[in-house]
Amino acid sequence: xxxxxxxxxxxxxxxxxxxxxxxxxxxxxxxxxxxxxxxxxxxxxxxxxxxxxxxxxxxxxxxxxxxxxxxxxxxxxxxxxxxxxxxxxxxxxxxxxxxxxxxxxxxxxxxxxxxxxxxxxxxxxxxxxxxxxxxxxxxxxxxxxxxxxxxxxxxxxxxxxxxxxxxxxxxxxxxxxxxxxxxxxxxxxxxxxxxxxxxxxxxxxxxxxxxxxxxxxxxxxxxxxxxxxxxxxxxxxxxxxxxxxxxxxxxxxxxxxxxxxxxxxxxxxxxxxxxxxxxxxxxxxxxxxxxxxxxxxxxxxxxxxxxxx
Numbered sequence: 001x002x003x004x005x006x007x008x009x010x011x012x013x014x015x016x017x018x019x020x021x022x023x024x025x026x027x028x029x030x031x032x033x034x035x036x037x038x039x040x041x042x043x044x045x046x047x048x049x050x051x052x053x054x055x056x057x058x059x060x061x062x063x064x065x066x067x068x069x070x071x072x073x074x075x076x077x078x079x080x081x082x083x084x085x086x087x088x089x090x091x092x093x094x095x096x097x098x099x100x101x102x103x104x105x106x107x108x109x110x111x112x113x114x115x116x117x118x119x120x121x122x123x124x125x126x127x128x129x130x131x132x133x134x135x136x137x138x139x140x141x142x143x144x145x146x147x148x149x150x151x152x153x154x155x156x157x158x159x160x161x162x163x164x165x166x167x168x169x170x171x172x173x174x175x176x177x178x179x180x181x182x183x184x185x186x187x188x189x190x191x192x193x194x195x196x197x198x199x200x201x202x203x204x205x206x207x208x209x210x211x212x213x214x215x216x217x218x219x220x221x222x223x224x225x226x227x228x229x230x231x232x233x234x235x236x237x238x239x240x241x242x243x244x245x246x247x248x249x250x251x252x253x254x255x256x257x258x259x260x261x262x263x264x265x266x267x268x269x270x271x272x273x274x275x276x277x278x279x280x281x282x283x284x285x286x287x288x289x290x291x292x293x294x295x296x297x298x299x300x301x302x303x304x305x306x307x308x309x
Contacts, residue, residue: 008295013128018098025107028090029114037234040115041179042080047112048288049076052162053144055292057133057299058104061087063306073141078182086111091305104305105130109289119178121236124282127289131299134308148185148251152260155253162291164284170257170266171280172288176228177240183215183224186250191217202255204247226250241271
């Protein structure tokens with residue numbers, strides 16, 4: 001189990017060694033986001049995937065010649081190249097200003113915050129001082145990331161193993177207010193939900209029809225995608241929760257948050273009050289950023305984020 005460790009993290013960790021770290025990262029991330037808006041969901045998702053596998057230690061960024069690194073695992077194959085590129089560009093800029101000082105894991109944590117702000121979401125302070133991990137194996141990913149079919153019990157359990165509460169889990173699911181998914185991750189809800197009922201009855205019928213037009217029968221178009229938030233797909237807002245109330249959640253793991261009595265009240269609260277969601281999300285992001293962090297000799301400061309020193 002990965003335990004929370006906020007050992008020596010601090011918001012002004014680089015105050016004396018690299019005082020402009022946040023500005024330099026923000027400039028690199030902003031430039032990248034303006035070129036390709038997919039940078040926002042791509043970077044945010046990558047931060048989450050990194051933290052849930054062995055802690056927030058940038059192990060997801062490691063490239064292996066043998067195709068056996070964390071990023072090569074089935075659940076990580078679809079991580080957007082734009083996320084990796086964002087961190088690489090920020091690292092390049094930092095190496096020019098403060099060589100060998102800022103970890104790739106801190107850069108990813110800052111970039112995840114910056115893309116939320118760029119997409120219209122809330123700003124928040126990021127704690128810093130993580131070191132980069134020394135292990136990256138595809139085999140470690142199995143069972144660590146929430147799949148699109150997970151129920152609320154499975155979600156609660158998985159998040160709790162990372163020191164995160166049910167409210168944190170619901171708030172972090174709200175990251176699905178931006179980004180998209182490939183048809184194969186939700187097609188079963190449209191065509192073979194069960195023997196007698198092909199379409200998932202918890203799916204709004206008009207939304208189901210719309211999804212069927214986007215995703216004709218399974219296997220026809222593997223590269224077709226659908227937005228996670230059908231209302232404002234590129235804006236970080238609370239529309240994701242309003243969609244759940246309207247039975248327009250794309251994944252089973254989205255829609256169950258409204259359907260299950262344990263989580264329903266929080267979903268409704270976030271749907272009705274953007275500020276409540278923003279506060280819960282920023283709090284959960286700070287907690288997420290403390291999961292399994294490495295400090296001191298437990299890690300290193302990588303020169304190149306895709307390779308161990």
